[in-house]
Amino acid sequence: MRVALLQVSKVESPLYLDAYFQNCAKQGVSLVVLPEYTFDPFFRTLQSLPSPQLVASHNVSILRQLSELAKQYKLEIITPIVVDSHTLKLSQDILSSKLYKTIALVDSEGFRFYIQQRLIGYEHWNEHAFFANKHYKRVKLPFTIDRNGLKIGILSGFELHFDELFVAMKPECYDVLIVPCANTFDSLARWRSLCKTRAFLNSCALLRVNRVGMELIDESSWSFYGDSLYVNAHGQIEDSLQDYEGVMIISLDIESIRKAREVWGFHKPFAQT
Template sequence: MNLAIFQLPSLPFKENKLASYLKAIKKGSIVVLGEYVLNLFFHEISDVPKDIINKTTQSKLSELTKLAKKYSLIIVAPVLCGNEKKIYKKIAIIDGKKIDFYTQQKLISYPHWDEEAFFGNSKVKTLKLPYVFEKEGLKIAVLFGFELHFDEIWIKMKNAGVDIVLLCTACTFDSNQRWRDLCKARAFFNSCVVVRANRIGEYTHEGFQWNFYGDSFIALPNGKIEDSLGNKEEVLCAEIEKSQIEEFVKEWKFREVESLVQKI
């Protein structure tokens, strides 16, 4: 299975850069974008009418659907959409024929980064299995970066036999090494591949500059980083085969042990 990580900043409404990148990707690939690429960071649109935010997103989704069909791609892209009253934080899975959505279950609620207060996503008490689809025999799940921290979600993905987790993030500050360590650990304990797509760009909040640093990468089930990008606008292309993942599953038997525990 062919995969492409697009490491980009937030794209202006009429930006045609994405179209030029998609044109160059191998047909049949899955393309993954980071958070707040199709939309501005939520702090930047706090005063924008919600219906305008939604209309902007719908226009971009329409264009991406055409591009996905034209180039035979599956595009996985975080989006902000809803109506005139509420905006929801979701991941769109676009295959050229239809668009499916995964709605984020756990949102950040820190004083300086309070997505939970801004978005209309329901407060979920019991976490569910994220959106999962199959391609070339591989089970692929989509997930938001903050949800990396919640064991319940990862246990459900392990029980479902998820092979690849497409993790869309917008990480900043000095969190680089922590995110690497967490993703490597999740990949190892779940015997899966974690594909982390992180955005780039800068944002100034209350006089302090936030730097979204990139470092998109692919973490393998052996707990190692296979390949990674720097802090610039870049694209990472890779090929992942089910047989490679199956070797790690057989070697460490974590899925087998988890299955026995569930039966007991």
């Protein structure tokens, strides 16, 4: 199975990505992954808008355009995106609809959503207070799909920090984790360590895609540094992108993933004494 990580900044229209999708189709890619805040204004900008609900309404048309591109190029597309409760069919009231931070899986038939379970809640970046996502005490499994014999889990980058999610996931034996991110500041080394640790302890491949570009926040420049990664099931970085726009195409091998799981034995039950 071939997966493409598109390391891009914010784009105004899915049509900007048409050449990338066309190239992916030519190279036998079946699944394309985009980083956080590709189509949405970055969170701090979104937070300051007088009517952020208009962004969610516009995003429905973006998802429809992506579905058309998915049909044209025979792809599935994973994109984080802000939508409202009406789009999620959680409410019939369009006027009072709340905003949710989600990850959409888009194909030729339409789109489905994973509602992020854990949100950033820091003073300078407080998604938890802004979005209506529920903070479940008992976590649910990530968005799960099966492709080419691979069990794939899709979750947000921030959710990699929460052990309770991985305790729930461990019996499921995921082969691949796909992790869209929007990482900034001086966190490159920390994120590399986190991704390698999660891949190694869970004996799975981990694909992390981070955005690039600059955002001016409170007269300070926030730089999103890219460094999208493919980490193998032994916790080793196989490939990475630098700090500019680009695409990484990855060939996933189920046998090497399952061999790593067998070698390290982290999923084997303890022997009874």
